[in-house]
Amino acid sequence: MPSSVVPPSATEGDHLVVVAVEVARLAATLVRASVGAAASTRTKSSPTDVVTATDVESEALIRRELLERCPGSTIVGEELDDDRGRNGVGWIVDPIDGTVNFLYDLPVVSVSIAATVGGVTVAGAVVDIVRDETFSAALGRGARRDGVPVRARDTVALDQALIGTGFSYSSERRAQQSEILNRLLPVSRDIRCMGSAALNLCWVGCGRLDGYYEHDTKLYDHAAGDLIASEGGARVDDPASNGEGLSIAASAAIFDELRAVVDG
Structure with missing residues (x-):
C-alpha cells in the first residue's frame, strides 16, 4: 500500500462485518426457500453458466x-x-455462489458479501x-x-493435504485444469471439487480443507472468502x-509446494 494511503481502521471493519453478516443471512434465507425448486432463466459465458430468478432476487x-x-x-x-456511490465504502456481492449446485439441489451453495x-x-x-x-472476518480481527x-x-x-478446486466454464481452460489434476492427485491426500469458491476459501480458513486453488474465478467469487481464509491464518493469493x-489459499507450510504443482 502506498505510504500516502491511510489504511482503513479496525473499527470500520468491525462495523461493516456486522452489516455483511446481517445482509448475507437475509439473502441466504431467501435463497434457502427455493433450494430444490429453482429453474434456469438464462445463461452467461457458456451454456453451462446458468442464472436463476433467485440469483437476481437475492x-x-x-x-x-x-x-x-x-x-x-x-x-x-x-x-x-454496478451502483456507483460517493462515500468510499464498496461492496462486492455474489448472490448465489454455486448456482449449478443450487439448480441441481446439491448442498454446497452460499451467499458472499465483502x-x-x-x-x-x-x-x-x-x-x-x-x-x-x-x-x-474483519481485517486484523481473525476469522x-x-x-x-x-x-x-x-x-x-x-501429501497429507486435502485440496479443494473448481472448474472453469471454458472448455479450453478445463483441458488445462485436467492437466493440473493429473499432476496434483498423485502427490496430495485427495482432491475435492464442490462448486463454491467462497465456501472452499472459508473451509481453508477454518481447517476443513488444507488448500484450495481455482482459475478464472471472479472478484465476487473470492473477495469475502480471501479475507476469511487469510484472517484464519492461511496464505492467500488472488487473480488481482x-x-x-x-485463486489459491493454503496453510503456510504447503503453499509454495501447492503453487509449484499448480503452475507446473
Whole structure:
C-alpha cells in the first residue's frame, strides 16, 4: 500500500462485518426457500453458466439492504449493474455462489458479501445456505464461524493435504485444469471439487480443507472468502495480485509446494 494511503481502521471493519453478516443471512434465507425448486432463466459465458430468478432476487435484496444500512455505497455484483456511490465504502456481492449446485439441489451453495474501504477489503461474510453456517472476518480481527474463532490447519506436507478446486466454464481452460489434476492427485491426500469458491476459501480458513486453488474465478467469487481464509491464518493469493487468473489459499507450510504443482 502506498505510504500516502491511510489504511482503513479496525473499527470500520468491525462495523461493516456486522452489516455483511446481517445482509448475507437475509439473502441466504431467501435463497434457502427455493433450494430444490429453482429453474434456469438464462445463461452467461457458456451454456453451462446458468442464472436463476433467485440469483437476481437475492442480489436485488442484498443491494437494497446494503444501501439502507450504508447509503451512498458502491456495489459491484454478479447479476445487476454496478451502483456507483460517493462515500468510499464498496461492496462486492455474489448472490448465489454455486448456482449449478443450487439448480441441481446439491448442498454446497452460499451467499458472499465483502466490504471495501478505499479499495481495501476490510470485512467479509459467507453464509452456507444449506448448513446455515456463517463465516465472517474483519481485517486484523481473525476469522469466525457462527461467531466462534477458527483457524487454518497447520498442515506441513502436501501429501497429507486435502485440496479443494473448481472448474472453469471454458472448455479450453478445463483441458488445462485436467492437466493440473493429473499432476496434483498423485502427490496430495485427495482432491475435492464442490462448486463454491467462497465456501472452499472459508473451509481453508477454518481447517476443513488444507488448500484450495481455482482459475478464472471472479472478484465476487473470492473477495469475502480471501479475507476469511487469510484472517484464519492461511496464505492467500488472488487473480488481482498474481495476474494469472488464479485463486489459491493454503496453510503456510504447503503453499509454495501447492503453487509449484499448480503452475507446473
